Amino acid sequence: MQREWDDNQPIYRQLRDRVVAMILDGVLREGDPLPSVRNVAAEYRVNPLTVLKGYQQLVDEELVEKRRGLGLFIREGARETLLRAERKNFLSEEWPRISATIQRLGLDTDELLRAANGQRAKKEEEKGERKREEER
Numbered sequence: 001m002q003r004e005w006d007d008n009q010p011i012y013r014q015l016r017d018r019v020v021a022m023i024l025d026g027v028l029r030e031g032d033p034l035p036s037v038r039n040v041a042a043e044y045r046v047n048p049l050t051v052l053k054g055y056q057q058l059v060d061e062e063l064v065e066k067r068r069g070l071g072l073f074i075r076e077g078a079r080e081t082l083l084r085a086e087r088k089n090f091l092s093e094e095w096p097r098i099s100a101t102i103q104r105l106g107l108d109t110d111e112l113l114r115a116a117n118g119q120r121a122k123k124e125e126e127k128g129e130r131k132r133e134e135e136r
Helices: 011-024 037-044 048-060 078-105 109-135
Strands: 064-067 071-074
Touching: 011 048, 011 078, 037 048, 048 064, 048 071
Parallel strands: none
Antiparallel strands: 064 071
16 A cells, blocks of 8 residues: 555545555455554554544445454455446546547547557566566
8 A cells, every 4th residue: 555645535535445446456355354453553654543434434335344353354246346336437437538638639549559558568567677676
């Protein structure tokens, strides 16, 4: 998780969003435990009640479950639920703005695909560099 906070949104909400991103990215998988409230609070220097509030949102959304005496765990189907919700949100909220920008700039499909492929190649190159550094 990132260590910096955005002043435009409550920290508990940012914590929730970071866990969601970790689930979508496959960093946290179904059945995995969430880091303890105390550990997250200490590591990010936030109040444990703030962490608890962020985690409670995940419980309320049925993305994580409490196991008495064990902690919080990612629920089965959480990633698929999130993917559906995030796709719906992207298509209804973000895509119209992106589409309007594409039209305003006169970009065509070929240009967009070349740019996307260039970004993929750059990411793959960066992964390769990190892997080589880790092997040293």
